[in-house]
Amino acid sequence: MTLDRHAPEAEIAKAVGAFSNWGRWGEHDVLGTLNFLDEAKRRQGAGLIRRGASFSLSQSFDMDGPQRGWRRRTNPVHTMLDTGVEASLGIQGFPHGLGGADDVIAMPLQCSTQWDGLGHIFDHGKAWNGRSAAEVVTSAGDQVTGIEHMAAQVAGRGVLLDVGRHLGEGGELPDGFAITEEHLRSTAAAQNVLVGRGDIVTVRTGQLARARREGWGEYAGGPAPGLSFTSAGWLHGTEIAAVATDTWGFEVRPNEFEHAFQPLHQVAIPHIGLLIGEMWDLDALAEDCVADGVYEFWLTAAPLPITGAVGSPVNPVAVK
Amino acid sequence: MTLDRHAPEAEIAKAVGAFSNWGRWGEHDVLGTLNFLDEAKRRQGAGLIRRGASFSLSQSFDMDGPQRGWRRRTNPVHTMLDTGVEASLGIQGFPHGLGGADDVIAMPLQCSTQWDGLGHIFDHGKAWNGRSAAEVVTSAGDQVTGIEHMAAQVAGRGVLLDVGRHLGEGGELPDGFAITEEHLRSTAAAQNVLVGRGDIVTVRTGQLARARREGWGEYAGGPAPGLSFTSAGWLHGTEIAAVATDTWGFEVRPNEFEHAFQPLHQVAIPHIGLLIGEMWDLDALAEDCVADGVYEFWLTAAPLPITGAVGSPVNPVAVK
Amino acid sequence: MTLDRHAPEAEIAKAVGAFSNWGRWGEHDVLGTLNFLDEAKRRQGAGLIRRGASFSLSQSFDMDGPQRGWRRRTNPVHTMLDTGVEASLGIQGFPHGLGGADDVIAMPLQCSTQWDGLGHIFDHGKAWNGRSAAEVVTSAGDQVTGIEHMAAQVAGRGVLLDVGRHLGEGGELPDGFAITEEHLRSTAAAQNVLVGRGDIVTVRTGQLARARREGWGEYAGGPAPGLSFTSAGWLHGTEIAAVATDTWGFEVRPNEFEHAFQPLHQVAIPHIGLLIGEMWDLDALAEDCVADGVYEFWLTAAPLPITGAVGSPVNPVAVK
């Protein structure tokens, strides 16, 4: 697939025309490609729990994160309402030696490891399934496709495509590397793993490992390896339920068009109805997959059912 | 087990003496009874995914929750940074028709469905494993047993004990009903399910169903059915990994002692090292268990790895 | 002025037609009636500082406030980032005995004593001065009339009209009492004080004193004494710069029309361009005014210049 880098809007329109799932699950659908993740897929996934080893795919949630304020996105601010220090001094007002600690958090829902909900991205004023963006997501939140609808869904078969290790040096793709359908297929083949309908696919680029070593730098919004715009057909055609990367923005950055901003999102979320995960930490899992040669696993990645949210922090747990 | 209702401090001390797990997993332990949840247990749990049906055990996270301000606990405040309304007007500054919505949240970590971390409760200035509460949980958070250490652990075999349905009228225990070891055992027997080492046990009282029907009222902190202080031995002796209820405070309220406050917490968290879940929504799962007679399942209930947190919101997902 | 209680929209339109200030200060105006508060008025106000006694007209900002969650308005949540407890233990990492405490707050801008900015209320999609509400206040905030434009303005002559004391029993008007132009004039006359162009007028109903004695109850949004819709002409004709009350909502509640919501706001903010203060604590000042018979003073009530805010917490300080 060749891309006219000077014609983003036309290319986006072409992809939209080819890969739209609008209406596929009826006019009232609120799940998008999660419809592909059915009970049979969960049964298949269950069979992948062989050793019982579990892995968290979540980054930390704290002030040492990558956010730098873009569009008012901060790192999470976690503060204590009560602490053990007061408890040890007996000044909390509880009887009989009881002490307690409590805490609060203020954070963007997309500050760290996260899901993009279906209400996160629009194309020309249209949200998932052809609805009016203005009617779906108001100041009161997502009135139709809030992430709470996905509360019970995201548990099934997970697959890791470690493109960083397959194609990168030292397990890391360079910033600006656009991962194409061919790269995805060759990685799957090299890893001897199949990707199919209803899978939750995680794509490791290695950028997080680099950021961990060298500092966040421009991890949040700067140059990064990521999915090529041309992978839209693969994302659509494989009928996967969800996809997640270890990068801030899922797709390659700088984006492949002149003067574009996250064009693959513009196709994938409102038109394909695809659940996209970002800033996942795939490194420990990837080490294990190299060691045992098995790149598939049971995966639960349940969003917090925040009513009307267009995204959610998540702690995905893979079990092999 | 009889209880001297006029001697809370002595009874607590007696329970502590009998049921402490301090040192059981070494002086550096940060997992408590999650140590019981091992790979073998996960393999056993995997075998319980038979149909592939999944259930979220989470309440909603929104302003319609039960919190009324006690100890500065509010309901979650979810606000939008961008919306579809602006996107539809094309005033967001993105090129080529892209639009986006983003959101933030401010909430206590224990505002809705949650885990109590090991740093949540202290006894006479001591935290889990005998550490000084003052050294463990400061204004900077839990320096030792923060919930992030549990990020990968909480996936295994879940069991539902529907005490509300077994012993209550209309499936609901009345407020003030103290669930004893005998009640737990008789419910398990009636349901034909075993509870053992490493299990994540959920106890349904029916109070949430009542609150859903009648309004929150004093759900947050008021009278409620819940575990009896006398169940401490069962919590300890069964060697379960975690326990969760559909109530605000896990244990029966009013508490069974005169002038006490959450005395079972005081034994269970700092001494047994038990992970306690509160405000879980067990109703849909319970309906399914009644229907198929199966009260065990695969359960993932992964806390958000908020560095240094003494609790975490959670969306537990059960799969049968 | 008689009011057809069954025709709110017509009555509002009539008031709008009679009392609009659109265009009065040019098409680019962002100050509304604050334009009346000029340097001469400040010189006049300065002459009112006779004794040097100062009064804060602010309620507290804490969890014991009146908010109950309406439209996601909570009481302020104030938490500590560091405390003296840690400082006393020497565990903060500062050298040479230095210790520190820091804090954060999360709050609606209209949770306690406040100003309503010009972007707070709209009439049929129109904001102050005839602008499109949609173009003025987006998810990014008030793009035109943000409260920051008023940062330097709100200092001048203040007047207290203690209607509660003049017309109420025990200094308090009953809930539902509609304060008319005649009430305002008779109070001013009884107090021997003039109200004129550029003044900041504070109107005491006594409801806050009642709430302080009896508990908040429905202070936030429930029945209250307040300005009558029919006072719109007085608010416009006196050419005052701002007006504030000791109630949640400034105007009488229940509102005087069937099925209306804050109709006086709908005239006063977008059409008159009037700065409105709510939840001010006028009681200590009122006691002093009774004592010395002087109901005018220097008043500074500077909003925090939160960029794009449609309201602001404020600590008004009166000096006599």
Added chain:
Amino acid sequence: MTLDRHAPEAEIAKAVGAFSNWGRWGEHDVLGTLNFLDEAKRRQGAGLIRRGASFSLSQSFDMDGPQRGWRRRTNPVHTMLDTGVEASLGIQGFPHGLGGADDVIAMPLQCSTQWDGLGHIFDHGKAWNGRSAAEVVTSAGDQVTGIEHMAAQVAGRGVLLDVGRHLGEGGELPDGFAITEEHLRSTAAAQNVLVGRGDIVTVRTGQLARARREGWGEYAGGPAPGLSFTSAGWLHGTEIAAVATDTWGFEVRPNEFEHAFQPLHQVAIPHIGLLIGEMWDLDALAEDCVADGVYEFWLTAAPLPITGAVGSPVNPVAVK
């Protein structure tokens, strides 16, 4: 006054011994040097309102501020609960054409223009007036000297010492410039202004003007001009009520001792009981003072009465 740069703890102790105000206003004092700001001082200040021109000395409160996350201090996050966009679409649920916008903020109390309260800094576990820091400021806030006690106090005579213009090039002192007592005196003399008991003194370094021109860089915590540790005697001896600068940290940075952190704070707040303002914007006022040669004015700088706060955002308003 010479300083042994290698003996911070001894020098601090020496200054504490010389300049302590503990007990000066009785054991129950919660105001510190604000006690110097009496009614006579306010009458004097009132006489300085000659033209009626008013100036806000506040920086903006928004995401474009200087904070970079140090000790969990972020820039303010301001979000909308409702907007004019929804109002214009008529989807807010209000009758008769009413529309509304509301907003919330989450911010450290010391994120922008601010007062340090008396509970902000401790010396060897002691807070203002010799109290135990552990008993004064807990997780529940400042139990004794919360900023709410100052709600009505901070209105009086203000003085600007434009040291940047007097001694700097282009009106700006370089980073690291330590402003001594001699610099303060010579500036006052050159400006023909007296500083005395009860004054609120603002010291302009010019660093904010530089940051405005060149970007924030390390404004929050990095090198800066500021008060010399040796100015402690002047701060004490002049009996001023408060002092504020246009810098992040009030005192010169790097601090004048090896391995010290804000040693002048350690003397000024807990021992002198001095109210310190930081990040004030003195530039517009300074331009006016140059123009008319008058460096004194009426100043109101009322903190928000956040119960138990150890600091407060503030919009100081000067009137000449």
